[in-house]
Amino acid sequence: MNDELQKKVAQAIRNPKNIGEMPDADSIGTVGNSECGEMLRMWVKYKERDGEKIIDKASFQSFGCETAIAVASLATELIKGKTADQAMELKPEELSGELGPLPPMKIHCAELVQGALRSALSPEGEAPAQVETPAEQAKLNPTLQDSLNEGQTQSGSGLKINFLDESN
Numbered sequence: 075m076n077d078e079l080q081k082k083v084a085q086a087i088r089n090p091k092n093i094g095e096m097p098d099a100d101s102i103g104t105v106g107n108s109e110c111g112e113m114l115r116m117w118v119k120y121k122e123r124d125g126e127k128i129i130d131k132a133s134f135q136s137f138g139c140e141t142a143i144a145v146a147s148l149a150t151e152l153i154k155g156k157t158a159d160q161a162m163e164l165k166p167e168e169l170s171g172e173l174g175p176l177p178p179m180k181i182h183c184a185e186l187v188q189g190a191l192r193s194a195l196s197p198e199g200e201a202p203a204q205v206e207t208p209a210e211q212a213k214l215n216p217t218l219q220d221s222l223n224e225g226q227t228q229s230g231s232g233l234k235i236n237f238l239d240e241s242n
């Protein structure tokens with residue numbers, strides 16, 4: 075990674091925006107990259123504006139590298155006010171725009187963010203479980219750390235992780 079990019083990533087992760095789960099989210103998307111083992115989950119909440127459904131806010135949790143965290147932080151800001159279709163069209167280089175061009179070995183970090191975003195925005199995105207208490211919420215909607223600890227990342231907990239197709 076070049077110095078300039080390193081500096082921008084460091085700056086972005088020093089004060090990451092929109093980190094953490096969102097209990098009142100409308101949709102969740104989780105992706106993993108089987109090559110580097112990184113995982114990212116995004117939450118999206120919509121609102122209505124002039125009769126149109128737009129993204130009110132988004133948040134993320136990551137086991138990703140610093141670049142993925144920096145891109146996810148920027149992306150959750152970038153998509154606010156967009157429709158799901160507009161946000162779905164954003165390319166990895168647009169999501170990571172403020173960081174400048176990513177070196178080839180880091181492009182997949184932005185693709186991980188794009189994958190999680192698309193998963194959350196797609197009509198098939200996970201709907202958050204309807205629960206009464208925070209304890210139930212934690213059980214039904216575990217953090218990535220919980221899921222990994224319990225070995226439930228592939229199935230069995232209602233958590234759906236999409237692994238990105240490395241051939242793309």
Ligand code: FES
Pocket residue numbers: 107110111112138139140141142180182183186
């Ligand atoms: Fe794999 Fe960044 S190194 S997501």
